[in-house]
Amino acid sequence: MEQRSGVHPDERRRGRLRVFLGAAPGVGKTYAMLDEARRRAERGVDVAVAVVETHGRERTAERLAGLEVLPRRVVEHRGHELAEVDLDAVLRRHPEVAVVDELAHTNAPGSRHAKRWQDVEELLDAGIDVVSTVNIQHLESLNDVVAHITGVEQRETLPDAVLRRAEQVQLVDMTPEALQRRLSHGNVYPAGRVDAALSNYFRTGNLTALRELALLWLADRVDEGLERYRAQQGIERPWPARERVVVALTGGPEGATLVRRAARIAGRGAGGELHAVHVASGDGLVRTSPARLAEQRALVESLGGSYHRVVGDDVAGALLEFARGLNASQVVVGASRHGRLAALFRSGVGDAVVRGAGALDVLVVPHEEQRAGLRLPPRARAALSRGRRLLGWVLALGGPALVTALLSLFPRQDLSTDLMAFLVVVVLAALAGGLVPAVAAALVASLAVNWFFTAPVHRFTIAQPANAVALAVFVLVALAVSSTVDRAARRTEQAARSRAETEALSVLTRTVMAAEDPLAEALEHTRTTFAVTSATWLERTGPTAAWTAVACAGEHPCAAPADGDAEVVVDGTHCLALRGRLLAADDRRVLEAFAAQIAALRQRQLLRAEAAQVRRLEEGDAVRGALLTAVSHDLRTPLATLKASVDGLRDPELTLGAEDEAELLASVAESADRLQQLIDDLLDLTRVRSGVVQPHLVVVGLDEVVPAAAADAPPGRVRLEVPEDLPAVVTDPGLLRRVVANLVQNAVRHGAGAPVEVLASVAVEDARRSAQLLVVDHGPGLPGAAKERAFTPFQRLGDRSGAGLGLGLAVARGLAEAVGGRLEAQDTPGGGLTMVLTLPLAGTAHRLADPQADPQADAQADPPGEPREPREPLGVGA
Amino acid sequence: MSRVLVVDDEPGLRRALTINLSARGWDVTAVGDGTSALEAAARTRPDVVLLDLGLPDLDGLDVVAGLRGWSDVPIIVLTARTSSADTVDALDAGADDYVTKPFAMDVLLARLRAAVRRRGAGEGVPEVVEAGALRVDLARRTVTRHGEPVKLTPTEWHLLQVLVTSAGRLVTQTELLKEVWGPAYGRETNYLRVYVAQLRRKLEETPSQPRHLITEPGMGYRFEV
Structure with missing residues (x-):
């Protein structure tokens, strides 16, 4: 959009900026940018790379081959050498297109501009096109949102205006799962540089939220572009790019129904919007209930929509005008409230809207209030009016x-x-x-x-x-x-009446099928159909037992059938009681049908609950079966070793060498240890399962507990990083020690010989701080769903081998939960399994940690523009 | 010296078995997983294989099938459970016998000996087998108990003959049915119950507590000398 470059009244053409926007590091922004640069270079365009951060990613570095890379300006700062864009060199070289990575980067002190985007502005002013990248979390307007999601404030920010001025913003998108896979394959960070805390940042939730931010931000830009285009081309017909639903409110009681319906439609697609509009008459006379409108307005706002009020005598016309102005895709109006005779003389607003809608979709919604008009017609003494x-x-x-x-x-x-x-x-x-x-x-x-x-x-x-x-x-x-x-x-x-009855019953069936709470829905439907104040469903266990009210719609429920003005008893134990008016004989017949329906519904509900119960029991049985299998395997195997060794030692006919004897004795000791471990685990699990674990919570430092717990591991296999200045946690030290020992043991066993890392830090999730202990192994890891299964006791079915007991992780999780913690498994970046143990901090009223004490020291530790949180929490890497 | 291949993923048990069996004059090769088991079997040509069903890499059944592809070496299955579908499957797949963990060494040795003896069966099944008061003359097809001749029907005799020929070894139900009643049989375990009961009444001192005709529930029968 060239008109935006008018800020600089330069004779020369201002350069064009193209930005690749990503949700997180590693989605492939730099890669995409270099691809673009290569494409242009192959077309014969003069392309030069001013700065690209490959972060040691091989495949990214490969894309750099064959492109001209300009030398960088090396700045010495506090003993570090920082390579920045050499602005003068680029300007001298004056390529047609300059490639400048990481738009949000902060330049080293003493540079001409504080920020890299300012360098880029200068290049653009000089008429050089620039291709660049930026991560969504660096956008200034999203700063606090991102901080709330990831718990980390970004210091490197980019004013939104810079990105908005870009001629093209292209999203480099990747699903969180794919990114995590990349991460665990070591494609993003080399396995050697694995900072396990990084995985905290790459949680699925985090990534999904960041991705949504990026998509929404871009969608808004796209919308702006679309609007601009429509304005330029004088297009008035709506272009339904995204679902934008306008609901018309008359101030009648049906409004709430309409709003909910419209909200459902708007919610169907991503980025749907809900707008409610009330057309007030031009003469200023109030014909509607202001209280009701206020109520509906609150409802609209609670559903995330916006409320508008326009003035106009022609309600339909004003409504349509408003909808077109909003580029709405659909208009929702209520079905006419007029009776049939009135409809002859003045047609409803709905009809007028439909007639005038043109390209707009119009949805005419029947509603409760209109249906109330269809209440069962009372059987007249005289059939005619x-x-x-x-x-x-x-x-x-x-x-x-x-x-x-x-x-x-x-x-x-x-x-x-x-x-x-x-x-x-x-x-x-x-x-x-x-x-x-x-x-x-x-x-x-x-x-x-x-x-x-x-x-x-x-x-x-x-x-x-x-x-x-x-x-x-x-x-x-x-x-x-x-x-x-x-x-x-x-x-x-009579026919009309039958139709109404059938309709009432079929509506009952339909609503009941779809409803979340079918019983309540059915009762409410009963109440409105018969126009009574309350409908109560009563049950009793036997023909002589006392009645209990199960559910009620409306006010003043009946405590017993006798309280009602009309009641129907189904098979002696169920009763539908209405209060509010006496029913005619014909209505009673329909009421009986209703009661039978609700009784069937209730039965289905009970059956479903029973089926769920049975399923739970069956699952319990399966677990118990697996328990027997696993216990029999895990107990018998060391027993077999024990027995075979002892038999050999005791056989008087056998003469064994001293070495063999020692080996057999060692086997005996080892098997006895294993049995003891297994029995401990079994007892622990039983205690956890039966809820008899009574944690004794005290305030304790992780640096007191963790080293002791890791002490049993073979020497040299575990690397501890537990800072002493970590805030204290609230937990049971004895149980926590068992949890950590279990995790370390497990990690050592599955770690494929590589050292196991135990890292403690403070994590921030949803602005709440907690202590996080990571037990990181670099073994084969576990694929997707198997990670969660690892916590199920005895997940190893049958005689399948595998060194582990089926219990260790189940016990660890059970105990972790007993002490108020949480235990999860994640991929280790670069391969392996990371166990994440989250524990509550003592006095959790802490605010977010001050993100940085010494900014420059950190700037060196991380590649520019990368997320900083992994290293930030209390200097894990220190 | 007979060669035995021990396959178990539990290092302690492997070690204990190696020491025990070596001290009793067996030539032991011990491996920890199915792949090396197949490889070692091809290399060392053992006289008997002791196979744990729970292996880290292959299913124990796959190992049985792999061995049976080219060898009729006797296979004794080690299992952690007394009654397990795995064990039955392994026996059906061609394993010869099974031992439940934990086991007494003398029982294991007896099974190993029986398995090796069966292998050499072609060379010399004794014509006469004596077990307690019983004397079974395979050549003359006569049975005596305390010197008194016992009358057997042809089916009873055939059944006894199969069991005595493999004395000490587990003969699976399927094996017995196919051998005695014919290849079309295999599931009619009730026949076996009836005929074995008849044999016990004729041969055992206390038929309710048999000493020679032993039932392995769900698996088969064994003739103990």
Whole structure:
């Protein structure tokens, strides 16, 4: 975006900056940068490398081959030689593209600029394109976030503006798992430089959080770019790059449902956003409940969304305008709250939104409040509404009069025409008001015909028999038609009711299937469907036992079925009790279906719990089986050695040399030791498992406990680094000693002969400090899931060999937890297994450690721009 | 001097066995894992192999199969459990006998001797085997107890013959069924229970506490002299 370089009104073209952004060291930024440099060089561009830190990574160094590397400026500082970018040399050389690694690097004191990015700015000003790298944790705006995640404050920071000004920012991404694998293969740090504390920084959680930061930061930049582009190109239609959901709130009670639904949609994709908007009318009149809106606003904010208020008379229009302005991808509105008749006269906002939406997706959500309108229609005494009955009566009484008046205007002698006209009135009355008004209309009409139109006129007698028959037929037809119409109306009503019942039941089933707490959901559904104040589910153990309330929706639960206004008992031991209103017989039938459903649901719940219980028991059985196998193997093997040795020693017929005798005796002693160890472990495990370990917690220094615990290991096999100035921990020294001894023994056994390192430090996780003891071996290590399995007792099934007892680590973890600690296994960078024992510090109210006492001394210890935390905590490396 | 190959991953046991067996005149080669076991077997051509089933590299079964590929050397399996599917599998795969850890040295030596003797069986099975009051004449197909002749049905005789020929050695159920009833048999262990019980009634002093016809539960039978 060239317009950004306008800051420097230089005649020359300002150089372009391209930055490779990574989430953590080792993801391959420098590698990607050098690849890019090579690509450009191969295209014939003049590329020169001003500074690249390979950190001794071979494959990175390989990428450097064939590129011109400019000499660096060596600065002497406190006895260290620091190689910095030789800015003047680069400017003199003036390549088209300069490669400058680690944008956030701090230059040695006495350099022209304090920071490397300032060097880069100067290069850009000189019209040199620059390719560089930066880690996300160095960005200034993310400093405190990163400190919170990793527990380490970054001193080398880069102003965000510098990175924003970059023409291109490319993310070099890698999954945490892949990075950890790289690390454990020694691709990131050479095995010789393995600083086991480093693995703390490369925890999956840490890496995932940093990666998310990097992705989000970049996504925001991409968004900015997209917006800029849309503005430039005058694009108004939304480009749904990420899910941005706008939910319309009317201030009605359905708002909360809509907000939750919208939040679910927004949460479906990464980086989804939720915006709630309330359109207030332009005349300033308040038609909605401000309290409810405030409530919903709080809900929106608690779900991570933002609340907006816009003013406009055309609600749908204002809503859509707002959504387009936000580049929203979806608009969520509630289904219309109007009844059917009202909908005829004014269509709901929802419909208007759908009509005007254009390219926007619109979701019309049915909700509780609307469903409340669909509550089971009470079975009416008269099947038809009051209004229709009234209309029927008006037609029945007024219709014949009107028809009589009309017919009187046209004198003619055709009775059948008259009767037809009256029949129309009767049918209309039947259609409108049902049977009774129709019968009345027929009577009135027949009297009117008799009086006005049959000879003799104005008398209630009929001269011609044919007319009498016609009138009789007319009355019969009128009765038949009106009764048919009435029956049809009733059928429709019944059908609607059945549909509502079915709907209610099926909604019950559906909600129950999906719900987290099906019982509560089902009761709540029952409560709203029957429009009562509370629905309670009661159970008792036997037909005569007392009832207990299992769950209740609404207020004032029933303690017994008798408390309810309506209750259904299922198989004598389950009961659904409603309180709030008396139910009609029809509603009761539905209630019974509900109760049966809930009883089945409850049964399923109990069965599932039982199945889980059985599974747990089975797992316990498997563990016990494994215990027997392992114990029988581990006990019998040393016993066999013991017995074979003793048999040899005792056999009177055998003459053994002194050397053989000594060897057999040594075998006896060794086997006895092993048996003792195994029995100790078994007893410990039993104590841990049965919870009889009573830790005696005291404040103690790790430097007092750890050396003693490591003393049993073969000499020269263990290297201890336990600083004396480490803060004290709260633990049981005796038990801790056992844990550490176990870990050291295990590490020595599996360490493939390499020395085992025991490192103590202070770790910070989520801004809480704790003591961390690492027991590091450089053996073959354990792959992924096997690491966690190593803590399961007797994980070695069958007679499978392997020098270890199946118990050591299980005991260690059990005891570590008993003393308030935590024990985990991790990969050793460069290969091997690292056991991480975390213990609470005494008086854990400490703040984050002051990150640096002597910055420059440390700057030398780590490659620039690399994470510092591994070495920081209280000078582990000292 | 018979050669024995000891395969066990437990160094202490390996050492104790080497010293014990060497002192009793065996030529011992001891190795700690399956690969070296196969290699050592090919190199030293042992007369008998003592094999622990729990090895660090190969499954004990794989070692049995590997040996059986080219050799019929007797294999005695060392197992840490009295009844184990592994042991049965190993016997089915071609192992000859098993010993449960911990074991008495004299029992182990007796099994080793029986295994080696079986190997030399082709050269000279004694025509007459005597065990306590029993006298089994394999050539004449007669059995006497305290000098009194015992009448056996052909099946009983065949069963006894197989067991006596491998005296001291474990004969697995499958082996017995295939040998006596024919190759189509192998799972009908109830036949064996019935016939062995009949034999015990005819041959043992106290059939409920047999001294010669020993059952190895789940594995097979052994004729002890």
